[in-house]
Amino acid sequence: AQKITQTQPGMFVQEKEAVTLDCTYDTSDPSYGLFWYKQPSSGEMIFLIYQGSYDQQNATEGRYSLNFQKARKSANLVISASQLGDSAMYFCAMRETNQGGKLIFGQGTELSVKP
């Protein structure tokens, strides 16, 4: 069964606007972590933000914030004030506590920022 689902294969956003990238997950482990990564065309995976399942507040890192809705099992990434350099693939990933460092990735969303 798919554990991480990213339903938007591709998205466009105008420069300086905000954009939300969707991610839903499935796990029976009460303790887990959720990650978002950015992958430019160069291939390197850049860590953006992390949310633990027990964290009470939504994670934020600069222009990135995570809209964590535990009951709905969703962990959407919000990028505020999009920049041209934000154009890249974005991956949502999950780590279950009993799986050590193993990350399960979604299929990714390709974001294109228009000038």
Added chain:
Amino acid sequence: KAGVTQTPRYLIKTRGQQVTLSCSPISGHRSVSWYQQTPGQGLQFLFEYFSETQRNKGNFPGRFSGRQFSNSRSEMNVSTLELGDSALYLCASSLAVSGRLSYNEQFFGPGTRLTVL
């Protein structure tokens, strides 16, 4: 602080050959995980090493193996290469101390792009 490094960055091999890829984690990080990324299958977990021991393994054939050294550097080996092994191979390192919040940062290297002809 230096990031995760992977060598080589690019590699071209022919079917039937073997290949060894190297990953040096961030200083102080004890866990190294390996992933294969292909257009068709996406990002798939290969294995994780922690303190020189394989801690977890993905669903890959035995041709894929790895090891970790006492300085936390890790290598992965693919024997008898097949065309389908062409991929970007990424490694990730994390601090991985005890406790449920230990993996809240996992940093990736730039990857090794392997082409099998």
